Amino acid sequence: MYYCYRKKRYIMIYLANSREMKSIDTYSIETLGIPSAVLMERAAYATAVRICEVLKDTEGKKVIAVCGSGNNGGDGLAVVRILTTMGVSSAWYMAGDTAKATKETALQIKILENMKVPRCRSLDELTQADLIVDAIFGIGLTRPVEGNFARTVEAINRCRAIGRAAVCAVDIPSGISTDTGQVLGCAVEADFTVTFGTLKTGLVLYPGACHSGQVFVENIGFPIEATDQARIHTFAFEKEDIVRYLPKRQAYSNKGSYGRVLVIAGSKNMAGACFFSARAAYNCGCGLVRVFTVQENHDVILEKLPEAVLTTYDSTLVDMDLLDQAIEWADSVVLGPGLTCAPYAVNIVAYTLKHCKVPLVIDADGLNIIAGNGSLWDSVPQNTVFTPHLGEMSRLSSMPVGQMCLDLPKTCREFAKNHGIICVLKDARTIVSDGANCFINLSGNDGMATGGSGDVLSGIIGGFLAQKMDPLTAAAFGCFVHGLAGDAARKEKGAYGLLASDIIQYMSKIIR
Numbered sequence: 001m002y003y004c005y006r007k008k009r010y011i012m013i014y015l016a017n018s019r020e021m022k023s024i025d026t027y028s029i030e031t032l033g034i035p036s037a038v039l040m041e042r043a044a045y046a047t048a049v050r051i052c053e054v055l056k057d058t059e060g061k062k063v064i065a066v067c068g069s070g071n072n073g074g075d076g077l078a079v080v081r082i083l084t085t086m087g088v089s090s091a092w093y094m095a096g097d098t099a100k101a102t103k104e105t106a107l108q109i110k111i112l113e114n115m116k117v118p119r120c121r122s123l124d125e126l127t128q129a130d131l132i133v134d135a136i137f138g139i140g141l142t143r144p145v146e147g148n149f150a151r152t153v154e155a156i157n158r159c160r161a162i163g164r165a166a167v168c169a170v171d172i173p174s175g176i177s178t179d180t181g182q183v184l185g186c187a188v189e190a191d192f193t194v195t196f197g198t199l200k201t202g203l204v205l206y207p208g209a210c211h212s213g214q215v216f217v218e219n220i221g222f223p224i225e226a227t228d229q230a231r232i233h234t235f236a237f238e239k240e241d242i243v244r245y246l247p248k249r250q251a252y253s254n255k256g257s258y259g260r261v262l263v264i265a266g267s268k269n270m271a272g273a274c275f276f277s278a279r280a281a282y283n284c285g286c287g288l289v290r291v292f293t294v295q296e297n298h299d300v301i302l303e304k305l306p307e308a309v310l311t312t313y314d315s316t317l318v319d320m321d322l323l324d325q326a327i328e329w330a331d332s333v334v335l336g337p338g339l340t341c342a343p344y345a346v347n348i349v350a351y352t353l354k355h356c357k358v359p360l361v362i363d364a365d366g367l368n369i370i371a372g373n374g375s376l377w378d379s380v381p382q383n384t385v386f387t388p389h390l391g392e393m394s395r396l397s398s399m400p401v402g403q404m405c406l407d408l409p410k411t412c413r414e415f416a417k418n419h420g421i422i423c424v425l426k427d428a429r430t431i432v433s434d435g436a437n438c439f440i441n442l443s444g445n446d447g448m449a450t451g452g453s454g455d456v457l458s459g460i461i462g463g464f465l466a467q468k469m470d471p472l473t474a475a476a477f478g479c480f481v482h483g484l485a486g487d488a489a490r491k492e493k494g495a496y497g498l499l500a501s502d503i504i505q506y507m508s509k510i511i512r
């Protein structure tokens, strides 16, 4: 859960990487002249207030801050001073070398020494804490945590694991990469994180999101122009964005006004994929959906989705004229769910890629067919939306899943850039990129790891594309709506029994 201070100007949530965050910091301090100590004071004050809120009654409670020698450590030391002045019993432990302290951190040490605030000399003393402040590393972490630092991180985690102390991470849990959310060596597990200025990508990407606990984003006085000049390129939708981005309905309109989606999907014994995709496209407001599928699916689709227009084919002899007419008719095309990789399906994919002039979403077997037939890349239209899960992405890019996971935003962005497409890299935190900007989807839950869930997503994206949304927005916004519908379904049905059809059903609670 993320608590952001209300933004005055920005729509969507901004997610900074370490370079962008440092740029905001440096610009505020060096160009605008805001003293570093002022920012540090506000950061520490905001953290101290959150700590008091979490501790509720601070009487008899003890807080110990574990600090590095960088400015993250400086924040931690200032937290100890502020808590002390608030009457909270507090102490500090230096995990870093004081001789290497930054000027701001050295100043904080000096003040604590002048105030005679107790300093812990051994990690064993951490067991006396009711709350540990993790201020070893922030956005300045550059390499794996090892040696004494690793032992310190482990000591903090031990205190938490035995239920002795709660842990508050300052800015980001120490050991979590600000850019990728990966654990560099080892990392602190926090109950909550107080982060400054803006969310960081490492706080929302897994496993960083699990290490961060509840995240509070605090305004510490970075001016808006400092954020603007940093050119943050990663965003996330939030609930308030739904009304802003949803295609508008007009009283003076008809079904032709909201676009026509062609769903090329399904095969013998795979009727569900076309049903899910087609139904989801209807549910996001498009005017007409045509399903292009094998003749064996005729009756079941008509029964399950009588609203759909049907074009069926004989898979032993696909009539490409029928396919051509269907493509001509459409305002957007969804290609691939449940299609199989049979030779006739390869022909359908090849024909569609070559002749489709409207926005296209390629999913599931559409992706597998391209992965298995490299020459098809030549006919993929620019800005086509690809929706691979990690396995499909591995087939498409020949990159092992483990390697992709080291930096999912980079994997997604580079794939999109290299191929001139929009990539929707589906995972617990789906990433969407056009090769330049990235969206990280913050909605959704593990109940959605269920058959057909991806078919629903491709239908939603196709539905928004038909309503003239630009492909990047349709892809990112589609993921957000899909996840919110999954969250609403989970709330009422729980995670275990959640089915793809529930996601479709709950869509109408999200977009109305």
Ligand SMILES: NC(=O)C1=CN([C@@H]2O[C@H](COP(=O)(O)OP(=O)(O)OC[C@H]3O[C@@H](n4cnc5c(N)ncnc54)[C@H](O)[C@@H]3O)[C@@H](O)[C@H]2O)[C@@H](O)CC1
Binding pocket: 025, 029, 036, 037, 039, 040, 043, 068, 069, 070, 071, 072, 073, 075, 102, 104, 136, 137, 138, 139, 140, 141, 142, 143, 144, 145, 146, 149, 170, 171, 172, 196
């Ligand atoms: N300018 C300021 O005064 C502000 C600083 N802020 C805080 O400052 C933090 C960033 O401070 P810094 O840039 O000093 O960076 P950090 O305090 O995150 O730490 C960087 C230091 O640790 C070293 N280091 C990196 N990885 C290491 C590893 N694995 N093992 C051992 N040493 C390692 C680096 O060489 C560097 O000396 C933010 O996260 C935030 O908490 C905020 O309070 C905002 C204002």
Ligand SMILES: Nc1ncnc2c1ncn2[C@@H]1O[C@H](COP(=O)(O)OP(=O)(O)O)[C@@H](O)[C@H]1O
Binding pocket: 389, 426, 427, 428, 429, 430, 443, 444, 445, 446, 447, 448, 449, 450, 451, 452, 453, 454, 455, 456, 457, 482
């Ligand atoms: N743990 C999770 N948290 C959030 N979303 C998830 C999670 N697991 C799966 N999803 C979402 O569910 C969908 C699954 O898609 P996909 O793997 O293609 O399923 P299928 O092939 O069964 O249709 C994706 O949109 C993915 O982001």
Ligand SMILES: [K+]
Binding pocket: 072, 134, 135, 136, 137, 138, 169, 170, 171, 172, 173, 174
């Ligand atoms: K930290």
